[in-house]
Amino acid sequence: MLAPMLDKPGKRAPSIVWEDNMKNWICLAVASALVLGTGAASPAMAELKRLEIVAPAAPGGGYDQNARIMQSIFQKKGLASGIQVENAPGAGGTIGLANFVNKNKRNPSVLMVGLALVGAVLTNKSVVSLDDTYPLARLSGEYQPIVVAPDSPLKTLDDLVAKLKADPGSVSWGGSGPGSSDHILYGLLAKAAGVDPKKINYVVLTSGGEMLSGVMGGHVTVGTGGYSELSSQIKTGQVRALGIASPERLPGVDIPTFREQGYDVSFVNWRAVVSSADPKGQERAELEAAVAEMVKTEEWKQTIGERGWQDIYMPPAEFAAFLKEEQARVQALFKDLGLIQ
Template sequence: MKKAMTIVAAAAFALAGAGPALAELKRLEITAPAAAGGGYDQNARIMQQILQKEGLASGVQVTNQPGAGGTIGLANYVNNKKRTPTLMTGGLALVGAIITNKSTVTLDDTYPLARLSADYQPIVVAADSPYKTLEDLIAKFKADPGSISWGGSGPGSTDHMLYGLLAKAAGVEPSKINYVVLTSGGEMLSGVMGGHVTVGTGGYSELSAQINTGKVRALAISSPERIPGIDIPTFREKGYDVDLVNWRAVFAPKDLKAEEKQELEQAIDKMVKTEDWKAAVKQRGWSDVYMPAAEFGPFVKKEHARAESLFKELGLLK
């Protein structure tokens, strides 16, 4: 009898130590400040599926609010004072858009909840490009900056940031970059392969098929160290102090109570540890860069400061 009572007591103690079950977030809304199909939207819809499957939320709705690099969706999110649980996806590109668009609403008006997923960016040239290595490209760039055209999405985008960081590391004024704005990843690839621009970039997940089939040649990638399974040298390996992660994240309203923030933090923490989340990230060729709120808030401020400083050097800000 004593032994049985001891087992019961031990079980009760273990259950008590496990902490209370997470409350279900009812009628959760997730705003993706971009059109359907992109990284912000995909992260929102993966969250929708897993949070519901795990019983962490119910009635989850995703709404898309594209425009102005995400700043329209951000402004609507911040100014909409709904009391139902709400979240918003965003990322480094949104940080850039806030600065270049001089948005009066910023990520300081939100609660940075967690960094989730990311793409590292290779730079690529055409298969028949005379620039066989990063050293070849940089030598020509330093000798005649205007002769190298760098294709990417809008001014202040992650593409533009990467080129600016590389120019700085190579000792070339970022404002001398011959930057060519291309409207889509498809247009960028066509431009590189057709010889209309010298260099292109984008997330590895977007470019991997063309790299692996030899349609374009990757010269370096923006990860801080080699990515397992990807045979592309890093900029750091090549002697250039450059790394950039095109991260995507989730944000919450700024004015939540402490217990509400904690509840959301715990739900996201549980979500990113599921096999479904890991599989979704792997399937899309993303990197899992989860960072909880305590670290993520200061990280966002540092990223904003880095982007703002770089944009001044690129001539995007006065």
């Protein structure tokens, strides 16, 4: 994900670097009732059996897709068998997280999450958080463009920022729930441009489809989402991208980065896997080995490449340290956005 760091003021405005470490927590995959098998998937590990992966979000989204990709590769490579995927959305994923934590305190279960859950824990005042789980790995990420209608007078990020500075209320920013990766991205851009993020006129839209129709119909000034969700509309000219929040241009993607245009913002919406808070030593080793094996497979690399995702794998120790930093950073940004006190 992206680690926000204050940079030296540039020629335009203060900047924020959301280094390759931060972005959107709102969906997970909970794996429960995991029982170790006796068959060998490889000389290094036993095959995991009866693995249930629950994605606390509606089917079809990035986190649900991650759960089903794991299901497919685990089964194909003999890392696990009898795997079921269940969707359990609600409250930004915190309902699924609470159920998972309460039901699986000693069960070596697996949970897939995205950045939005960090924010959802804060905005929903959840009594449980990722501190109540064991971080197995950070997996994949996706960079987000900001898009406008094809006939919008806004041609560049400079145009958007100029309009924002002249009259903050005149720019409506379409996105998913408060504190989502969409909201975070907009807040980072506002700060990099020297505008108080609290002045953002944020419009909550219930789905990617509603966001697209809002932008194309002129109901909101700008919209955003993962590049894979917007790429076909960008390529066909249904929407036009002003910039993308990647640290450098993505291969084969003809969209200028925010940094190219003078706004030092880089932002990746990441997804990860966690288990119950206290798996036993052997169980923990089996889970860690299975995930580490999965991300090495050609099937994993090919699948995330086809979806336009980035491979940002972190093993447990590195991911655990990243999570602690991330929670503090998200909390600070949410104060800037006025989402928490």
